[in-house]
Amino acid sequence: MADASTGRELLRAEHIAKNYGQVTALTDINLRIDRGEVLGLLGDNGAGKSTLMKIFTGFVKPSSGQLHFDGKPVELSSVSHARSLGIEAVYQDLALINELNVYRNMFLQREPVKGRFLGILDDKKMRAAAIEQLDRMGVRIPSVDVPVAKLSGGQRQGIAVARSVYQKARLLLLDEPTAAMGAKESALILDVIQRLKDEGEMGIIIIAHNYAQIFDVCDRVNLVEGGRIVFDKKTSETSVEELTDMVVREYREARRSVQAG
Ligand SMILES: Nc1ncnc2c1ncn2[C@@H]1O[C@H](COP(=O)(O)OP(=O)(O)O)[C@@H](O)[C@H]1O
Numbered sequence: 001m002a003d004a005s006t007g008r009e010l011l012r013a014e015h016i017a018k019n020y021g022q023v024t025a026l027t028d029i030n031l032r033i034d035r036g037e038v039l040g041l042l043g044d045n046g047a048g049k050s051t052l053m054k055i056f057t058g059f060v061k062p063s064s065g066q067l068h069f070d071g072k073p074v075e076l077s078s079v080s081h082a083r084s085l086g087i088e089a090v091y092q093d094l095a096l097i098n099e100l101n102v103y104r105n106m107f108l109q110r111e112p113v114k115g116r117f118l119g120i121l122d123d124k125k126m127r128a129a130a131i132e133q134l135d136r137m138g139v140r141i142p143s144v145d146v147p148v149a150k151l152s153g154g155q156r157q158g159i160a161v162a163r164s165v166y167q168k169a170r171l172l173l174l175d176e177p178t179a180a181m182g183a184k185e186s187a188l189i190l191d192v193i194q195r196l197k198d199e200g201e202m203g204i205i206i207i208a209h210n211y212a213q214i215f216d217v218c219d220r221v222n223l224v225e226g227g228r229i230v231f232d233k234k235t236s237e238t239s240v241e242e243l244t245d246m247v248v249r250e251y252r253e254a255r256r257s258v259q260a261g
């Protein structure tokens with residue numbers, strides 16, 4: 001099971017449960033991700049995937065269970081606590097400011113108390129750093145001087161990811177990053193993920209409905225069902241077809257239970 005001894009383990013969730021009042025979102029989640037690993041988190045709508053992400057970012061407290069980060073038990077008290085450990089999430093709404101240009105957005109949401117970037121870096125440096133980071137990650141945009149409102153969804157997503165990476169993310173959480181995007185846009189964001197993976201140190205969890213799309217970039221996939229991880233396999237040991245069979249089975253069971261009233 002848990003193998004903190006290799007030093008590769010980044011995050012481990014043990015018996016995580018979460019109730020929202022009467023609603024049980026998560027029953028008993030056991031999950032692990034290593035450094036340099038890309039984990040695809042799959043599951044039906046309402047399966048609890050976003051809830052699990054929010055627990056990992058310190059935004060939602062689990063009702064019970066234990067998280068371990070870097071092999072040590074941790075209680076995430078807030079989003080900024082999780083961030084200080086290097087846990088960063090990129091959400092669909094992206095939290096970019098439309099009117100601001102690209103490099104300004106790259107430097108948003110710094111910890112102001114540290115004043116590390118806003119205090120010391122000037123515009124010229126921010127601009128140069130943004131160009132370098134975006135280039136390194138393969139995020140192609142016409143210019144870092146344009147307001148992000150002028151860019152496509154994929155480019156914006158790329159900027160949001162680049163920002164997290166620049167903030168020294170060690171665990172990057174992507175909740176349905178390609179959900180609202182066309183094929184070309186999705187390809188762009190998957191390319192960015194592939195590059196981060198190739199660098200080999202960051203753990204990345206991608207939540208996806210369209211598992212066929214993310215399959216190739218993942219090292220491992222987990223399926224959430226009934227508030228548990230019911231399937232955990234390396235992508236080299238499974239296939240899109242096997243996942244499809246499981247989703248079809250889940251669908252049939254749901255249908256039967258609806259028909260049974
Ligand atoms: N803030 C909340 N309050 C009450 N119920 C919630 C809240 N967030 C999520 N839920 C419920 O928890 C379950 C899991 O939701 P969610 O984590 O968003 O699933 P997913 O991301 O897999 O679609 C759903 O039944 C959802 O309605």
Ligand SMILES: [Mg+2]
Pocket residue numbers: 049050051175
């Ligand atoms: Mg969700």
